[in-house]
Amino acid sequence: MGLTAYDLTGRTAFVTGAASGIGRACAALLAEAGAAVHCADVDEKGLSETQALIRDAGGLAATHTVDVTDRKQLGAAVGRAAEDSGRLDVMAAIAGVMHTGRVLETGEEDLDRVLGVNFKGVLYACQAAARVMIAAGGGGGGPLGGSLVTMASGAVDAARSGLLCYSVSKAAVVQLTRTLATELGPHGIRVNAVAPGWVRTPMTDRHDEAHQRRTEAALARMSPLGRVGEPEDVAHAVLYLASDASAFTTGQILRPNGGVAMPW
Numbered sequence: 214m215g216l217t218a219y220d221l222t223g224r225t226a227f228v229t230g231a232a233s234g235i236g237r238a239c240a241a242l243l244a245e246a247g248a249a250v251h252c253a254d255v256d257e258k259g260l261s262e263t264q265a266l267i268r269d270a271g272g273l274a275a276t277h278t279v280d281v282t283d284r285k286q287l288g289a290a291v292g293r294a295a296e297d298s299g300r301l302d303v304m305a306a307i308a309g310v311m312h313t314g315r316v317l318e319t320g321e322e323d324l325d326r327v328l329g330v331n332f333k334g335v336l337y338a339c340q341a342a343a344r345v346m347i348a349a350g351g352g353g354g355g356p357l358g359g360s361l362v363t364m365a366s367g368a369v370d371a372a373r374s375g376l377l378c379y380s381v382s383k384a385a386v387v388q389l390t391r392t393l394a395t396e397l398g399p400h401g402i403r404v405n406a407v408a409p410g411w412v413r414t415p416m417t418d419r420h421d422e423a424h425q426r427r428t429e430a431a432l433a434r435m436s437p438l439g440r441v442g443e444p445e446d447v448a449h450a451v452l453y454l455a456s457d458a459s460a461f462t463t464g465q466i467l468r469p470n471g472g473v474a475m476p477w
């Protein structure tokens with residue numbers, strides 16, 4: 214198959230969190246690889262910018278203003294996307310929120326918000342996409358099946374003070390990914406997670422600003438490569454998992470983290 218395995222021409226992808234940062238970079242790269250990309254987010258303005266970016270580069274992009282914590286709204290958007298494009302091959306569930314706060318100060322609202330977006334939002338996206346793919350005979354009817362890519366985080370590889378809600382939500386995504394991989398494999402659908410290290414995005418910029426520090430600089434020093442990630446570093450991992458290049462890969466956690474953590 215060679216390099217054509219990365220070619221997504223004729224495929225359809227749905228990307229949540231596509232208005233900013235990593236989600237935007239993923240949407241742009243999947244479109245560059247040839248996919249028609251459905252960009253979903255709560256941020257309407259950011260979505261339009263992503264759409265313009267993709268269209269200016271000659272790609273195909275549609276937008277869906279969606280809150281991923283709203284199961285019905287998200288399900289309807291995924292259904293519309295599949296209907297408009299005639300198929301659905303890839304779900305990249307990227308939308309997420311950061312949260313910091315020590316365990317003893319963590320309240321119900323924090324838990325509900327962070328688990329709502331980071332875990333339930335990913336679960337609902339995967340459920341909606343898998344239903345469409347299964348109804349189409351597995352993976353949008355494509356010869357090599359469908360692919361669901363979930364967003365975990367390097368936070369699952371370490372215990373850091375102040376990151377309870379966030380790391381628990383991402384650990385839940387890892388278990389969701391493994392469980393779904395076992396359940397959906399027989400339907401020709403692969404499920405994998407990406408667990409990036411620190412990536413320079415509006416999210417991490419806000420974090421640094423709020424805490425008046427450069428976490429980024431400290432994490433860059435921990436990487437054997439001596440830098441933090443860029444959204445495109447993660448997008449390339451997502452493209453691999455979305456494409457036929459990873460046809461025999463499922464239930465795995467891919468870590469574009471600059472070598473900051475090296476679990477077995």
Ligand SMILES: NC(=O)c1ccc[n+]([C@@H]2O[C@H](COP(=O)([O-])OP(=O)(O)OC[C@H]3O[C@@H](n4cnc5c(N)ncnc54)[C@H](O)[C@@H]3O)[C@@H](O)[C@H]2O)c1
Nearest residue numbers: 230232233234235254255280281308309366411412414416
């Ligand atoms: N930046 C990093 O260092 C890093 C590292 C590991 C994992 N991640 C994960 O990558 C993902 C993207 O992060 P980013 O750094 O690009 O952040 P970002 O803030 O730039 O982008 C997140 C996007 O998610 C959207 N979003 C938030 N809540 C939503 C909701 N309820 N419904 C729909 N959309 C919603 C936001 O509007 C935004 O466009 C997140 O899941 C994050 O946890 C980021």
